[in-house]
Amino acid sequence: MHxxxxxRGGLNNNYGFETELGIVYEVKFRPSNYLFGDETTVYANHIYEFIIEIVYNPLGKNPPLDKLISKTISEIIKDFYYKKDGSVCIYICDSSDGRQELRRRKFDDWFYSEEYGLIKIDEKIRDSKGNVYPISLIIQRENPYFIEIIDGFRKIAIENNENK
Structure with a gap:
């Protein structure tokens, strides 16, 4: 149940849903062929940034735990990968309020609660101020560029963590 x-489609492959408390979520898969630094690779046009946003919250505070949200996001992920076979998603935990580790744990709970036929690889990147951002790569096991994509993802993490 979810x-x-x-x-809703559009440039960012938008999905939307509303909870029983009237909280409206938007889930996006924004094309991000630039993330691996080389927009000419054969898989560049299959790279998306995965974004979960609350677009309306009538409660005025952080939403309470709602297990149907995780089930809904799981179904959205399945739907997207069905529609866009061969896609690769990068999930970057928002750190604007210092709660990036909480978001990472919540996303991990959501991701590992389902069997997708997908693999999630985690890394962390650090900015010049020393702030750490958890990032995840989500890729289908059968992706023909599996090794190259994972190598590119790890290279991003290494490059973003050097000389900071």
Whole structure:
């Protein structure tokens, strides 16, 4: 069981759903062919940034735990990978409020609660101020560029952590 969701399409492959408390979420898969630094690779046009946003919250505070949200996001991920076979998603935990580790743990709980046929690889990047951002790569096991994509992802992490 999950909330009903709608694929709205558009440039960012938007999905939307509303919880029973009236909280509206938007899940996006933003094309991000530049993330690996080389927009000419054969897989560049299959790279997306995975974004989960609350676009309306009538509660005025952090939403309470709602297990249907994780089920809904799981179904959205399945739907997206079905529609865009061969896609690769990068999830970067928002750190604007210092709660990036909480977000990472919550996302891990969501991701590992389902069997997708997907693999998630985790890294962390550090900015010049020393702030650490958890990032994850989500890739299908059968992706023909599996090794190259994982190598590119790890290279991003290494490059972003050197000389900081």
């Amino acid at each position: 909330y009903e969701f709608e694929f």
